Amino acid sequence: MLKCTFFMLFIFLRVVSRTIAEGSRDELERKYKFLVAIELHGNHVCSGTIVHAALIVTVGSCLIRSNVPTDYTIRAGPIIVSNLHVHNNTVFKIVGLIYNPNFVWMGQQRKRIYDAAILVLSEPLVFTDKIGKIELPAEREDIHPNTKALVVGWNGYRLHVQKVIVLSNMDCYLKNKRFGANLHDYPVDSQICANSFAKCDKDIGIPLIADNKIYGMYSNHYQGCESGSPPMFTRMSKIRSWIYTIIRRYDSLK
CATH class of the missing domain: 2.40.10.10 (Trypsin-like serine proteases)
Incomplete structure (x- = not known):
């Protein structure tokens, strides 16, 4: 029993250390407050980014398993550690899925272009120091090679x-x-x-x-x-x- 307890503690510490490797939990929550976890029927399927209080941008290929908005939810906000898992405790419902009109997806390792979609939340997020949006590039602004x-x-x-x-x-x-x-x-x-x-x-x-x-x-x-x-x-x-x-x-x- 004692060995089992030490083993579970070791696993717990590894999970936490990977999560807060670049700073304290509080620092991470503030630095990456624009990140959300996207779930399908309560299971994690991909990540998304807040670009507006009610709009989450992600890749269209994340949303090919279902085109029913209410099948999806997102998790946003402070990171919670419990039961040896790291997760978010705030769940938000989705009421709309908007795929980029040029989106093409042809299988797991096949053609995938304009891979983008937007999820519309049932209610706008309330921005805090741990929930917020990220800025988009300016018009005609792009990232350069070697950056x-x-x-x-x-x-x-x-x-x-x-x-x-x-x-x-x-x-x-x-x-x-x-x-x-x-x-x-x-x-x-x-x-x-x-x-x-x-x-x-x-x-x-x-x-x-x-x-x-x-x-x-x-x-x-x-x-x-x-x-x-x-x-x-x-x-x-x-x-x-x-x-x-x-x-x-x-x-x-x-």
Whole structure:
């Protein structure tokens, strides 16, 4: 019994240490207050980012298992540790799903372009020091190759923060060719790449962040993360005007 107790304590400490590795829990909650966990029937499926009090942006491929808005919920707010799991204690309902009109998804490792969608909350969030939105890039603003950036999001119940360096699309294309014929000519214009993750993160929708702005959302790897091929993100500069159109449409109804 004593051995079992020590083992469970060891696992608990590992979970907590991974979660607060870049600062105290309070610091993380404030720094990444724009992050949400998206759930389908109560189970985590991907990450999302707050861009408006009532609108969450994520990848469209996250929402292909169901097109019924009420099947989804999000978790936002302070991080809670209990029962050896890290989770959020505030659940918000979804009443609308809006897919980017150019979104194409053809299977797990097949063509995936303009991979973006917006979830509409049943009620606007109340912004606090631990729930808030992230800024979008300015018009025609993009992130440049060799820029240092972060990818951060929820993978199940663990907060992942990884440092990456943005690649040019040509470098990404050449790297992808090493892993196969690259039949879809990845990356396409609506995608942006970074160097390989230090640790595979299959939590799609996690944001690519630099200078406190979101420049991309993790969509897929050409041949899977384990292959070492570069992670590909939906390029925010290509969907920025669409996001603002949705924001203006929502605000006009209020």
